[in-house]
Amino acid sequence: MDLTPHLPALQVIVPMLSAPLIVLLKPRGLAWAGATAVALLSFAVALNMAIAISDGAHYRYDMGGWAAPYGIELSVGAFSSLILLIVTGAAATALLAGRASIDSQIEPDRQPMFYAAWLLALAGLAGIAVSADAFNIFVFMEISSLASYVLIAGGPNRRALPAVFKYLVMGTIGATFYLIGVGLVYMMTGTLNLADMEARVGAVDDINPILVAAGFITIGLALKAAVFPLHVWLPNAYTHSPHMVTVFLAACATKVAIYVLIRFDFFVFQSNFDWHGSHFSSFLMPLGLLGILVASAVAMFEGHIKRLLAMSSVAQIGYIILGASFVTQDGLTASAAHLFNHALAKGGLFLAIAALACHYDDLRLDRLAGAARSMPWTSAALAICGFSLVGVPGTAGFISKWLLIDAALDQGPFAWLLVLIILASSLMALAYVWRIVETLYKKPAVVQPSSAGEAPLELLLITWLIALANIGFGLFPQFPLNLASAAAELLMGHAL
Amino acid sequence: MIIVFALFLLTLLVITALAIVQTTNLFVAVMLTSIFSLLMASNFFILDAADVALTEAAVGAGITTVIFLAALMLTTEHEKPHLSRRKLNTVVITILASLIIYATFDKPRLGDPDAPVHQHLAPWYLEKTPEYMDFPNVVTAILGSFRGYDTLGEVFVVFAACIGVLFILGVKPPEGSTYNPYRSGLKHHLIPQVVGRLLIPFLVLFGLYVQFHGEYSPGGGFQAGALIASAIILYALLEGEAAALRAVPRSVLLGLVIGGATLYGGVGVVCILMGGNFLEYTVLLDNPVAAQQTGIILIEAGVGMAVCGALLSIFHAFAARPMRV
Amino acid sequence: MSADNAIVLALCVPLATAAGIQVAGRISDNLREAVTLVGAVTLAWVVWGMLPALFAGERPAVMLGELLPGVALAFEVEPLGMLFAALASGLWIINSVYSIGYMRANQERKQTRFYTCFALALAATMGIAFSGNLITLFLCYEILTLSTYPLVSHKGDEHTVRSARVYLGILLCTSIGLFLPAIIWTYHVAGTGDFTLGGILEGHIDGADIGLLLALFVFGVGKAAVMPVHRWLPSAMVAPTPVSALLHAVAVVKAGVFSIAKIIVYVFGVDFLFAAPSANWLVFIAAFTILAASLVALRQQNIKRLLAYSTVAQLSYVVMAAAVLKPLAEIGAAIHMVAHAFGKITLFFAAGAIYTAAKKTEIHQLRGIGKRMPWTMAAFTIGALSMIGVPPTAGFVSKWYILAGAFQADNLVAIFTIIASTVLNAMYFLPIIFMAWFAKEPSGSKDHGEAPLLVVLALCLTATLTLGFFFFNGPVIELEAQLFQGATQ
């Protein structure tokens, strides 16, 4: 039978329905193998859809056979497809590379549950990306959140626990805010389907509840997306979670929230209210800029390598928000491209750190001095991904930075200020990345690695694969770029 | 008359909420939370939401309280009094509250039949349910079929919580803690014993009724799962952890969760295999109405199993944790 | 072999050499050095092989792919780039010979990494020389920066690492902070960044913005070492001498001034810029750099640092010549790149030879050294005279053209600067020459002779080139005159 029309549903239900079965796979290694196979399958599904979509396809799916708005509709366009690629790619990559790392951090008898939670997180994030129903997004947001709390709580250090508790509290507040916003919009429009909302919100006479709803939704999702200054949960959660979980979540978790934020705002509000575009940018642009500057500055002085990169994530989220806040085709393209490129760079960096962690228990930066001598390959991959983060030409990060500056130049009289801030933070990124590189390569060793030699081969190979992807997508960025500009077109098409 | 009662309930709700914030005894706070949930449930009932009221009573007032108490037993009952230096919070929160209240003046009046919510989707559901499903409870129809995908998601939220709790509490407890599997304060108390034993069969029976009668009256898988779980938790409280685990072992519980979730998802997959969309029950049988009914009964059974198993697993994970001495 | 393919080959040969060095380095040192030499000769053969096509007026081009719509990775050979590539590839051969002698004699560590990075740097240099648009130029520019970092920090001690950090920091910060926005700005307003004779900016930008954009470019190209972004160059002197010689007298610094010249000629357009009053400041800043750097050089005690400041000054000659914005001066700029390259590489080779043979690094230690190392000091003398601009050396030819261009433009600042700096150059080079040949060696000094044969051979070769260029510079001038055949007629 032809499964092609079912792909959007399969994207979610394959990992979701596999999760309970994974719990049953007690023997050593089997749960890992099962979860990896499922994640790869999801990635294949996402890739399949992405290729069709870059040829102009658009997937729609009526759950239960009930047409929208009565039933729940799934809809996969360019933007969601890009997100799906990131999510499934991150999940599959981290699993493929991470067996040794996970074995060393999670006890064998707890592993089946860990992998089940992994698949649930994957299913939840994918579910958000494919859904076209405001409430359904909430449900899947909760699946992904609960599963991520579980994953992060698997961190070996006791500090993971307060960190995940904070994440849980703030995440729940964010989700509840979103729920309030959706409720208010539902109250005024009587519908939950995003497209239907878009059509009906314009007819609403009493604007106050919609205004409050937009506020609640934006703040709630900004909390989930760790937009500065609502990012306080993020650094500790990323620092203390198991290394592979950091790879997975840093690459995609906050991005999905940004995706919903952008999509909700552009689909439902922008198209109907003339003033919403300026509200949106006047609210988010300062946050984006502040986030870029403050988080980059903090990252320069962080001593723990994972915390440092977590702070850098906050800054990078600022870039994405900034691009979206221009409310232009170019700005959104830059944002969407940066979603992808940052996932590549950060995923690669955290993979390399997981590799370092195989031989270094203490990941404070000064303890890692001289690591390049015993782990030259890992360090080189880390440097490449780091340069991609900075935006050195020839890497993926350069492409999005180029697009972002190009888009910023259209922003009227204050364009130079925007460019200045972007450049300043790039230089700060250079400073903190260089600090890492120099420590690894040039500083005399402080601690001897627990054992000599490189990281496990599969981890090393995957890390290099991602590092090369950073270069590859820096030189031949057409594929993600096509999706990104198609996504921007879709979003702006609604705003017109 | 009912309006005055509603006003009274709502006022009581606010007072309870404030009392919860004020008290420094966590045990008291949890008990007040239970009362808060009950008040909420009554309110829901007044507002014609019978299904929600039943769920809130079973889950909010029942299960939540039990889990809270179980957690308190493992931690501490007393909140350290501290001087709140966070004046800013109060300010922020007051501003937010007044904003929301301000926004309410544009909201449709309570019960206004012309409100958009009553104009758009709801009439369709009310009209089509008899036609497509041929049973009275529209809530069950939406839950099970029209928005069955949400409900599937919800089952997996419960599943995630279940494996999450098992995962998080799956690490070895620290040294110096003891575990008494027969601890149960109620075993030798006559009145709880008698009343409790009387209650358990009725609870289970009521649970089963709610499960299988969900299409006709308020109720369904969630409520049934929660009710049966409460019955077994009550049994555990009366007879002790070990006895309850003997009656329903852990493996059975996990099997229930996995089986329930898989049953639900499996029905959806079968729909795909039979040529429909995911969860499109209509393709299951020749007669679409009967097919819808069958599908909904099956997935409700899955929900019931999963919720019951998950809640009990969570309870046992807490209860089996040794207390600190 | 078509010239289009030759471009790709010119990029690939150094890369393949780098890979070959990595492999050969695991087998034997001799094999590794053989690979280096073979790579250098092959590259020169490929690059020089393109010359006939260029003289015939062809412009070989190749496009690798599009990064973004309208932003492509493309290469095109034109006279300026051809000259630069031919220079760099030719000197790489000589420098390789020198390196082998130097690195062996000084028993440097990690030589495989050294040769590998060197080859990578050459690949980037070829990329810069042949780049067909701004983005390709920028990409190769950054690769050059990154690939030379391991060379600069080769020694690995704390002082070296700190200096290398200054090197990398200034080059990367200026390029990302100034060069990149200038490029994006150009693409944004002009819609393209392709190097086009006559410029692409005319009509897209006006008023003070021209001066601002030019400033972003000039200071963004930190490798040109226009003050105040010159600090990296003295810092880079911690590198082994062959690195200083080829990279910091030829490849890297020339990449900087070459980029500026190319941007002035192909992005702004000489006539467009000449007509823009807001762009006048460049001559002044270049003149200031020349004089200030020469004054600083006067006070240096360390030979390599003196040479570094001399380089800063000489680079600004090229910038100033380009900024005079007259055809003769532009040709002078191109010739000066060659002339200075020959002279300065000779000087560095000599400094390295002195270090290898006598372990001397300071100027005052050079008393009487001419008698012990006559070949070396003879070459040093020729190089120094070329720096001053005394005939019959290469330096005279280029100064002549620049001066002629300055008269053509009636640019008094430039004329004065050239004269004043010639005096300053004489003031810091002549005493050294005098001291080396005629002063008496202090008693009790170490007995030593010439540096190893390969080292001396290399520096004699470059000294000969310095002299030879005075007599045989016709082809170069003919090639560069092509730049203005269309524009001036």
Place this chain on the structure above:
Amino acid sequence: MNLLELLGYFNYWVFAIVLMVGLYTVIAKINLVKKLIGLSIFQSAVFLMYITMDKVEGGTAPIILKGMEGNVFSNPLPQVLILTAIVVGVSTLALGLAIVVRIYESYGTIEEDEILDAD
């Protein structure tokens, strides 16, 4: 303003107040269990908001028994949503409490400031 109208606003006001009481408890209290209690109050408030909007004047619960087809029924959709939300709420709570138990076991306290001091 008739009584029902007042009640309508009153419902929303109670929603707003309870919501803020919950939020205040989450933010201002440093005891972790208390925070979770606040979180559940916070979520309950949202349930109230949704259920408030389902009511139709003179309506009954949306159970269409035989012979009642002409009656007015309250809106079933918010009820379905809140059924889901309640279960989500208790799931989050269970997970949160499990974490609190582990925190107590590792740190010996469930007060946020003491936990911060311990690290």
